[in-house]
Amino acid sequence: MTSHSAERETVLHSWSVQSAWDAPTVVGGKGARFETADGRSLLDFSSQSECCNLGHQHPAVVAAIKAQADRLCYVANAWGAEPRARLAELLLEKSGFTGGRVFFTLGGADANEHAVKFARQASGKPRGLVVTRDRSYHGASYAAMALSGDTRTRTQVDPADFRVAHAPPPYAYRCPFGTTDADACAARAVARVGELLAGAGAEGVAAVLMEPDAGTNGIVAPDTYWPALRAEATRRGAWLIADEVMSGFGRCGEWFAWQRHGEAGRPDLMTLAKGLTGAHLPLGAVVLSAEVAAKLEHEMLYTGLTYCGHPLACAAGVAAVEAYEREGLVARSRRLGATMLTELRAMQARHAVIGDVRGGHGLFAVVELVADREKRTPLAPWPETPPALRTLVHAGLQAGVSFATRGNLILLAPPLVIEDADLAHGLALLDRLLASHFPTHA
Numbered sequence: 001m002t003s004h005s006a007e008r009e010t011v012l013h014s015w016s017v018q019s020a021w022d023a024p025t026v027v028g029g030k031g032a033r034f035e036t037a038d039g040r041s042l043l044d045f046s047s048q049s050e051c052c053n054l055g056h057q058h059p060a061v062v063a064a065i066k067a068q069a070d071r072l073c074y075v076a077n078a079w080g081a082e083p084r085a086r087l088a089e090l091l092l093e094k095s096g097f098t099g100g101r102v103f104f105t106l107g108g109a110d111a112n113e114h115a116v117k118f119a120r121q122a123s124g125k126p127r128g129l130v131v132t133r134d135r136s137y138h139g140a141s142y143a144a145m146a147l148s149g150d151t152r153t154r155t156q157v158d159p160a161d162f163r164v165a166h167a168p169p170p171y172a173y174r175c176p177f178g179t180t181d182a183d184a185c186a187a188r189a190v191a192r193v194g195e196l197l198a199g200a201g202a203e204g205v206a207a208v209l210m211e212p213d214a215g216t217n218g219i220v221a222p223d224t225y226w227p228a229l230r231a232e233a234t235r236r237g238a239w240l241i242a243d244e245v246m247s248g249f250g251r252c253g254e255w256f257a258w259q260r261h262g263e264a265g266r267p268d269l270m271t272l273a274k275g276l277t278g279a280h281l282p283l284g285a286v287v288l289s290a291e292v293a294a295k296l297e298h299e300m301l302y303t304g305l306t307y308c309g310h311p312l313a314c315a316a317g318v319a320a321v322e323a324y325e326r327e328g329l330v331a332r333s334r335r336l337g338a339t340m341l342t343e344l345r346a347m348q349a350r351h352a353v354i355g356d357v358r359g360g361h362g363l364f365a366v367v368e369l370v371a372d373r374e375k376r377t378p379l380a381p382w383p384e385t386p387p388a389l390r391t392l393v394h395a396g397l398q399a400g401v402s403f404a405t406r407g408n409l410i411l412l413a414p415p416l417v418i419e420d421a422d423l424a425h426g427l428a429l430l431d432r433l434l435a436s437h438f439p440t441h442a
Contacts, residue, residue, distance in 0.1 A: 003037065014140070029056025032418040034402075042397065045414045045426045046404030047279075050216070050246050050364075054278030054323055055415040061280045064319035065312060072311050077104075077304070083314035090321045091287055094255045095270060099290030104283065104309035108245035108273035109139025111284035112147060112209065114303060115269045118288060119207035119239040122295035128206025130162075131196050131238070133169045134176075135217045135382075138209065138243055147209060150217075151383055163203065167193045170221040173356045173368065174376060186225035190232050197236040207239040208232075212265070213257035214247040218366040218409040220358040227264040239292065242267035245284070249275030250324055250416050253334040253362030260361060268292050278320045283313040329416040333362035336423055340365055340412065343427045350431070353379075353438040363418070367410040369438075383407040392437045399433075401426045 001009075004025050013021050024036040033041050034048075034056050047053060054061060068083060075081050088102040103118070105111045120128050132138065134149035145153045146162035149169070159166060168176035168189055175185035197205045212226050233240040247257035249272075258265040269292055273284035288296075307313075324330060341360030344367060348354040355370030369389065371377040379386040389405055396403045404411045410430070414423060 031055040032415045032422055041400065043401045043414075043418075043422055043426055045401055045412055047413050047415050049274070049279075050214070050251070050404075050411070050413045051274035051279035053249050053251060053275035053329070053416050054280075054320060055417040058278055058280065058320070058323060058417075060323050061278055061316050061319040064315045065280065068312050068315035074307075075311060076306075077308040081309060081311045081314065083311050083318055084309040087314045087317040087321070090318060091272070091285060094321065095259075095287055096266075097270075097287055097289050099293070100288050101293040101296075103286045103288070103303075104314065105273075105285060105305060106282050106307055107139075107284045108243075108271065109141045109144040109284075110305070111245065111271040111273055111286050112138040112241075112243060113141065113143045115241045115271050115286045116143070116147070116207060116209065117303060118286060118292065118296065119241060119269060121299065121301075122292045123204070123206045123237075123239065125204045125206050127163050127203040129197065129200040129203065130164050130206055131167055131193050131208045132164060133210055134166045135169050135171070135219060136166075136211065137216055138245075163206075165196045167196055169217070169219050170225045171219045172222055173358070182222040183224045186222040186228065189221075190225065190228040193229065194232045194236055197232075197238055205236060205238045207241050207269075209241040209243060211243045211257075212247055212267075213252040213260075213361065214359070214364045214413070215243075216246070216406050216411060218358070218368065218406065218411065220366060223261075226258060227261050230261075230265055230267070239268040241269045241271065243271050245271055245273045247364070248272050249278075249320070250330040250333040251275060251362055251364050251413065253330070253337055255324075255330055257361070276320065277313060277316040278323070280320070281310075281313040281316045283310070283317055324416075327417070330362075333416045336416075336418070336420070337362040337364065339420075340423065340427065343424075343431075344412075347427075347431050347434065351434045351438065353434060359412075363412075363414055363416055365412045367412065369408045369410070379408045388437050392433045395433055395437065396429060399429055401429050403430065 026034050027037050028035040032055050120126050132147050136149040138144045138147040145157045146159045146164045149166045170186045170189040172182035172185045177188040179185050242258050244256045254260050268289050270287040277283045344357045348357050352373050353369050355373050356368040359365035369379050371379050393403050
């Protein structure tokens with residue numbers, strides 16, 4: 001049995017219909033490219049799951065994993081570990097959370113769950129309300145599904161059981177409040193969060209959990225949204241949790257996306273994963289401010305993960321943070337992101353199928369396709385993916401570039417190490433594919 005056949009018959013693949021799964025086997029990679037068993041080299045325009053910020057097989061991270069494996073592969077979290085302590089120091093330094101603490105998890109979903117647990121414990125409200133957004137994604141465990149405003153999993157969990165309420169998103173292109181002004185849409189969205197917090201009832205409020213920027217939901221909030229949300233959470237006595245799982249580590253042009261707003265956007269807790277190790281090993285984290293950490297300092301922390309702060313993963317994290325800094329990748333993301341946004345805006349002028357282009361703070365952008373630009377009619381109901389877009393993605397693979405989509409969206413998030421020429425090549429291919437697959441919209 002071939003490796004591909006064995007995988008089809010033995011593995012359950014996430015977010016897939018198993019009978020339809022037929023992806024190539026990946027056997028290697030370097031930089032912004034990965035290699036398949038049939039000998040192809042594919043340019044990665046999505047950083048896989050928006051997580052390979054450092055590209056594939058970054059030599060410094062691979063070397064750090066090997067060196068740590070020679071010294072110590074594992075020790076339980078009850079014991080100290082040098083790479084764990086060093087990584088926590090680096091995260092507090094880069095975030096400016098002086099006096100805070102870091103709790104390490106295995107990925108983004110459990111980071112978000114633990115952030116909520118810590119927020120509730122620190123507030124003294126074990127059943128305190130948590131407000132999140134519709135059309136958001138925070139993971140696929142049961143609690144994370146409750147936190148997420150994801151239509152795909154809505155029938156599997158009742159958010160009310162987890163004391164979670166969802167607010168409409170600041171989706172300015174199709175504002176749920178009916179306004180065509182981006183800042184007005186942001187203001188209405190923040191006001192609705194405040195209304196939900198005000199109506200929390202006797203058990204009170206605990207936190208607001210939101211993504212400051214990038215997310216696979218494709219909604220990039222207006223710049224006025226996050227600082228206003230910060231102010232509203234403070235006014236209502238709720239901790240603000242920034243889900244930086246996807247937007248962190250240079251993806252949006254800063255170490256963490258909230259930093260674009262300065263102190264006016266500083267959250268109380270922050271969740272991390274994906275770019276934390278550049279996806280070389282699984283690792284997540286919750287970064288707590290000094291104020292939140294102080295609330296927990298003399299209380300039992302009723303939580304535990306066997307692999308919490310795993311030395312191998314933390315060594316990879318240290319090497320990753322050092323690589324972002326040494327190679328100037330955060331600033332590089334801003335520069336290349338501006339270039340990418342300019343090219344996408346030019347495509348929008350050429351292709352009427354592009355209704356909106358969002359992003360541009362770093363190497364993350366969303367291209368939303370429409371059937372009618374004037375009426376903003378989607379090609380397919382959310383979150384269905386139009387057949388023509390599936391065909392475009394397949395044609396991209398045949399031409400050597402891997403694009404990611406969700407619904408009517410093309411999500412562009414190449415590794416921060418991508419060469420300028422490769423970025424230009426991938427964007428030029430997308431331009432040609434849009435012309436050939438949506439000719440009636442040209």
